[in-house]
Amino acid sequence: MTLPGRTAYRDELTEIAADDPRVLCLEADLGGRNHPFAARYPDRFFNVGIAEGAMIDMAAGLAEGGYRPFVSTFAPFAALRAAESLKLALGYLGAGITVVAPYAGVSGGWFGTTHHCLEDFAVLRAIPGVTVAAPYGEEEMRAVIRRAARSGEPHYIRTGRNAAPVSLPWEGTDPPVVNWDDAGAGRDGTCLVSVGEVGTDLCLAVRRAQPDLPHAHLCFVDQPHLEQAAAELAGRFDRFIVVEEHRPAGSVASALALLLPGSEVRSVNAGDRWPVHGGSHEEVLNELGLNEAALWKALAPYAELPESTPAQKKEGRP
Numbered sequence: 001m002t003l004p005g006r007t008a009y010r011d012e013l014t015e016i017a018a019d020d021p022r023v024l025c026l027e028a029d030l031g032g033r034n035h036p037f038a039a040r041y042p043d044r045f046f047n048v049g050i051a052e053g054a055m056i057d058m059a060a061g062l063a064e065g066g067y068r069p070f071v072s073t074f075a076p077f078a079a080l081r082a083a084e085s086l087k088l089a090l091g092y093l094g095a096g097i098t099v100v101a102p103y104a105g106v107s108g109g110w111f112g113t114t115h116h117c118l119e120d121f122a123v124l125r126a127i128p129g130v131t132v133a134a135p136y137g138e139e140e141m142r143a144v145i146r147r148a149a150r151s152g153e154p155h156y157i158r159t160g161r162n163a164a165p166v167s168l169p170w171e172g173t174d175p176p177v178v179n180w181d182d183a184g185a186g187r188d189g190t191c192l193v194s195v196g197e198v199g200t201d202l203c204l205a206v207r208r209a210q211p212d213l214p215h216a217h218l219c220f221v222d223q224p225h226l227e228q229a230a231a232e233l234a235g236r237f238d239r240f241i242v243v244e245e246h247r248p249a250g251s252v253a254s255a256l257a258l259l260l261p262g263s264e265v266r267s268v269n270a271g272d273r274w275p276v277h278g279g280s281h282e283e284v285l286n287e288l289g290l291n292e293a294a295l296w297k298a299l300a301p302y303a304e305l306p307e308s309t310p311a312q313k314k315e316g317r318p
Contacts, residue, residue, distance in 0.1 A: 002166055005159030005197070006072075006102035008138040010036055012145045013070055017041055022066060023149060026059055028052045028073035030102075052077045056085035056097065063095040068152055070145075074108070075101035075158055079120035090154035091127040098148040098155040104134075105198060105245035106275060106284040107160035116284075118270050122250020124156040125222055131155045132222040134196035137167030140175050140219055147174050160197045161281065168200075168217055177228045181215040182207070190302040191216055191237040192295075195252045198285065199243035202268070202295050213299075221252045230259035239264040241298050245290060246270060268298050 003011065014036045017023040025037040026046045038045040048055045052073050059069035071078075078101040079086070089095045101120065108115040124132045131153060135141040141159065148155040170179050181204070191214040192207070194200040203215050214237065218229055233240060233256075240260070242253035246269055253267035270288045277287060285291055 002138040002164045004162050004164045005135060005138070005141045006100070006161070008141040009072070009100050009102075009145055009157070009159070012142040013037055013149075014040055016146065016149045017044065020068065020149065022068045024059075024062060024067050024069045026055050026069055026071040028055050028071075028077065030073055050077075052082040053085040056082050056089050056099075059097045060085075060089035060093060060095045063089075063097055064093075068096055068098075068149060070098045070100060070148075072100040072102070074115055075104035075117035075120050076115060079117060079123045079156070083123055086124070086130075086156075087127055090130050090156070094129050094154060096152040096154060098145075098157065100145075100157045100159070102159050103161050104158040105160065105196070105270065106288065107163070107197075107245075107281050109161075109281045109284055110278045112278060113274055116275065118245070118247045119250065120156070120158055121221060121244075121246050121252060125250065125255065128223075129154055130222060131220060131225070133157045133220050135159060135167075135175070135219055136194075136197055136200045136217065137165045139167035141167075143173070143175055144219065158196065163197050163201075163281075165197060165201060175219040177218075177220065177225055178232045179217040179219065181217055182211075182213070189214060189237065190239045190241060190299065191233065193218060193233070193240050193242040193252075193256070195221060195242065195244035195246075198245040198290065199268075202243050202290075202292055205292050206295050206299070210299075218252065221255075223255070226252065226255050227259060230256055234260055234263060237263070239266075239302060241266045241268060241295070243268045243295060245285070247272060266298055268295050 024044050029049050059071050062069045106116045133144045135144050192203045194203040194217045257265040270290045275284045
């Protein structure tokens with residue numbers, strides 16, 4: 001059984017801290033009673049309460065003092081409430097802070113709009129010098145945390161709430177710039193590009209019904225990594241459908257469209273509407289139109305689809 005991203009982060013950071021006394025853990029009223037880092041290293045764990053901007057400012061001072069602080073809070077409070085502190089500390093100062101942001105997208109479900117975050121890529125990708133990652137599954141999360149601890153560079157790492165998918169395999173220490181789930185046969189087809197937990201889940205679901213569809217998974221989505229990814233993608237395909245739990249503005253799809261002017265880049269995303277009804281993660285995604293049916297619809301002009309897709313069967317349609 002794999003762990004959710006936020007749990008894998010805490011577990012991996014606790015293990016890293018055993019060999020690196022510089023590693024500190026700060027949280028904004030998120031840790032609960034059974035935080036493994038707090039249990040093993042109480043003198044290196046700080047719960048600052050609901051003071052997200054102050055937490056980033058504290059981490060900047062600690063980084064200047066030679067420590068490697070990891071901070072964590074809900075994605076909307078990390079990326080939006082503390083945006084100015086992020087810009088100054090991670091961007092302008094280049095402080096070696098790693099921000100781990102669970103509850104990204106609408107994974108908070110019933111928590112509602114105040115706890116949803118469909119704008120974090122737009123904010124963090126606009127800050128030069130920050131590595132932005134959206135790991136898929138436990139192994140990818142652990143690898144990204146190890147990378148951040150090893151490099152001492154500014155990182156923003158988004159994850160969901162309780163989803164615990166199995167990471168796609170790769171070779172090497174760090175997740176690759178492009179992880180080819182299937183590179184396909186050539187340049188004549190359409191390539192799915194997945195970002196984050198929901199985007200990758202949807203692409204994998206469609207590929208189970210249409211296994212010949214090429215699929216590229218992206219973990220790192222900051223500008224330098226996307227420039228490398230765009231060059232690799234363009235070397236194989238001319239048309240891409242990018243699937244991500246984010247608004248269209250400031251999305252990975254919008255960045256790839258600028259980087260791939262000779263290619264067609266389409267986007268399956270969470271749209272511009274505000275979710276106004278409570279529900280589970282899946283129910284809120286359906287309200288926003290980010291689901292398997294939306295991906296099949298985006299594929300319809302380009303791919304020979306099954307007579308009846310799994311999404312249609314689920315809805316009882318022929």
